[in-house]
Amino acid sequence: MHAYECRFRIGIISLKKRHSMSTIATSQISTADQSLPKAPTGIPGLDEVTNGGLPRGRPTLVCGSAGCGKTLLAMEFLIRGAIEFREPGVFIAFEETVEDLTQNVRSLGFDLNKLVRQKKLALDFVRVERNEIEETGEYDLEGLFIRLNAAIDSIGAKRVVLDTIEALFSGLQNEGILRAELRRLFRWLKDKGVTAIITGERGDGTLTRRGLEEYVSDCVILLDHRVNDQISTRRMRIVKYRGTTHGTNEYPFLIDEEGFSVLPITSLGLQHTVSDERISSGIPRLDTMLGGAGFYRGSTILVSGTAGTGKTSLATHFVNAACERGERCLYFAFEESPGQLIRNMRSIGLDLGKFVKKGLLNIHSSRATLYGLEMHLALIHKMVQQFKPDIVVADPIGALMTAGSGRDANLMIIRLIDFLKARGVTAMLINLTSGGDTLEHTAVDISSIVDSWLLLRDVELGGERNRALYVLKSRGMRHSNQLREFLLTDHGVELLDVYVGPEGVLTGSSRMSLEARERASVLAVRQEAERKERERQRKREALEAKIIALRKEFESEETESVLLASEEVNRRQRLENEQHAMAISRGADEANGDARPRRKLNSK
């Protein structure tokens, strides 16, 4: 676990480095492009890697081992130059006859004969046979110059290919003369102002077998064809390019039915525009978990989980929702055929077939081991460019691991994510984690660059395996931190709250039985409460009755005391009256103190 963390950190650092470097590179492009005129090749990707094309009016050396595509690159440079940029070209072949060349290129959809008739292309085969040639005394290669010159002038060529001039070394013995003449030839090509490609076979430890790089020093492109674990990959690298910045990495390239294409993915920066738009995951409760609105458009979502946890179902929901909104989806299935996927998803109530018919959904199935990683990447690129999807699903991304070593696969997936982000495509990557690993450890260490990460896991409890889902991270939104039980029903995925209590996290029938028990206990509590309430009511009523009785008692006592008081007054009055009457009768004096109490009594 610790070792993993370390690796993870290093990964992040190198990522940052890469990005900052690419930012520098892009900022330099604009200034470099003004100083050095370039001839665009028209080959997808190559112009991006070279920041605009090959040096105009200068020779470029393309070297590589046998069968790596040198001739094709050169030929496509001419053909595209002639068709797309109105620059006629001359192809001088030293190894293949014109007929062979025409035939080879026809398989890629180019008709050389037509271009030759239209005076856009001139082909010349220069045959050098050592056994026919005897050398005696001094000579030069003026004959070649004359032929080249005639060919260039006949169509006003702006581009020239010499493929491969090294054949001269096998035909002519005097290397001293040959080298002097080659030097003269390349200078002559420069003076002529043509943009040239010279091809050269790769030598042992050197770029070319005959050291052509000594003469052609403006731009050197190295093509490579490697076979690792029985899977071949083609890569290219710009070894040098004088006077301009260029991509320095090894870029995978492809030769397919449409010709040569370079994948300049590593040249992508992080300057893509971001969207504030939110899109639904297709599962309402999951949207609620994701800050109430779902994923950000253009973000990258990783769904990881062990086998059978419903990753594909989750992805299909996402796709289904997108298609219902009328968006275009591209689904790369590396383990299921389109038919199988559609059938399986019907079982959870999702009909993908109708979207396929409408042309909104394209399911592309291919075994991961069918091609090398680059080929897969190129295929994805191409399909994305052609289909222009809003959403791309790769299921499972880990299958690609088998197509290359771990590092390669990581790089590839990072490139893929960059590419999709730059196009504003929302990507859902599905990753199968094996049971032994910790769940947070994805087989492909891309967790740091994805925007949202959903984790599906199974919970084994009470003799059952149930599915659970949680949002591990989701950048830029308040996402739920809770675990949800993930149910696959015949009408789709449902998310339920899991039971979290003193007995732990419960799912499935344990959750249900616990819920039943809980319901029973809730009922019991309610009944108890009702009983208590009734008791209280009764007590209250009793107390109130008591209060009334007491009040009545108090009232009666009060009336009695009032009565007693008035009786007392009457009694006193009477007594006074009697005393007064007695006093009168006795004839007592008014001024006597006796009058005062009487007054007092009267005032009362």
Next chain:
Amino acid sequence: MKKASAKTPLSLEELARHQSPDDAEKWDLRLYVAGQTPRSVAAFANLKRLCEEHLAGRYSIEVIDLMKHPQLAAGDQILAIPTLVRKLPQPIRKIVGDLRDGERALVGLQLRPAKN
């Protein structure tokens, strides 16, 4: 044994005849040059001398100036200048250079077997 690089296959008799250059066969030679350079002048002089010595009376030399007729260079696959092409007798042989080494030129024209 000669290498069968010629387009038309040769019979054994013809092959035998080719191996003996002293027969009364017609020699058809072409010298490709590019302008009146000292080198092409020297080549022509050397060729003339060799032919007079070994093929007197049964040779013809055609000098082609590629400066004037650049389109002719492709036909005989000319790269180096000067190049001498033996059109006849077949098969076609090419000797590049100013022919200053007479011995090698003779070997090249197969007027003399190669020395070991």
